[in-house]
Amino acid sequence: NAGVTQTPKFQVLKTGQSMTLQCAQDMNHEYMSWYRQDPGMGLRLIHYSVGAGITDQGEVPNGYNVSRSTTEDFPLRLLSAAPSQTSVYFCASTRTPSYEQYFGPGTRLTVT
Amino acid sequence: QQQVKQSPQSLIVQKGGISIINCAYENTAFDYFPWYQQFPGKGPALLIAIRPDVSEKKEGRFTISFNKSAKQFSLHIMDSQPGDSATYFCAASMHNFNKFYFGSGTKLNVKP
Numbered sequence: 773n774a775g776v777t778q779t780p781k782f783q784v785l786k787t788g789q790s791m792t793l794q795c796a797q798d799m800n801h802e803y804m805s806w807y808r809q810d811p812g813m814g815l816r817l818i819h820y821s822v823g824a825g826i827t828d829q830g831e832v833p834n835g836y837n838v839s840r841s842t843t844e845d846f847p848l849r850l851l852s853a854a855p856s857q858t859s860v861y862f863c864a865s866t867r868t869p870s871y872e873q874y875f876g877p878g879t880r881l882t883v884t
Numbered sequence: 885q886q887q888v889k890q891s892p893q894s895l896i897v898q899k900g901g902i903s904i905i906n907c908a909y910e911n912t913a914f915d916y917f918p919w920y921q922q923f924p925g926k927g928p929a930l931l932i933a934i935r936p937d938v939s940e941k942k943e944g945r946f947t948i949s950f951n952k953s954a955k956q957f958s959l960h961i962m963d964s965q966p967g968d969s970a971t972y973f974c975a976a977s978m979h980n981f982n983k984f985y986f987g988s989g990t991k992l993n994v995k996p
Contacts, residue, residue, distance in 0.1 A: 812988055862928070864927075872933070
């Protein structure tokens with residue numbers, strides 16, 4: 773099993789550009805989430821999904837969109853990048869019923 | 885408003901010593917409390933987790949102590965080793981497990 777994979781590992785965007793961060797898991801987990809990690813703030817939930825076709829907002833959803841067309845994939849879209857979105861982004865999937873959460877290796881995004 | 889408060893921000897411990905990291909929460913609906921370990925450049929990895937029906941859980945050198953009345957829980961690392969040097973995050977989740985709220989993290993440095 774590859775677990776949770778994320779691409780790209782690094783990305784630099786200019787303000788106003790859009791892009792999609794990819795996330796995939798091969799563990800057949802229904803629950804998937806996106807977090808951003810900023811220094812001194814831990815991880816904050818952006819969006820999450822409880823299954824294909826079902827998504828909802830987390831703590832910091834503004835400026836981000838998600839969709840879940842398959843169990844395996846959960847892409848995160850930045851609509852119009854802003855410097856405040858400079859962060860490290862982690863995707864996670866959650867096993868049920870134990871609710872153990874598995875994280876991907878992260879994407880480091882810089883918006884100039 | 886941070887749902888889970890973690891302290892200290894950083895911790896230096898001698899090899900063989902005990903590392904203690906504390907977390908506090910306000911929302912009594914939380915009923916799952918995991919700890920994650922994160923090495924530089926990697927995603928967080930689940931270390932140990934507890935549910936509020938027990939006061940302590942031990943796995944190897946790692947122990948969670950849980951005080952339901954005080955709404956606090958802590959991670960104890962016994963016989964700390966240089967390889968334990970990492971950032972540790974506590975988290976909390978509610979019964980539906982769709983949302984995890986993270987503490988701000990503790991950077992542990994175990995000196996040889």
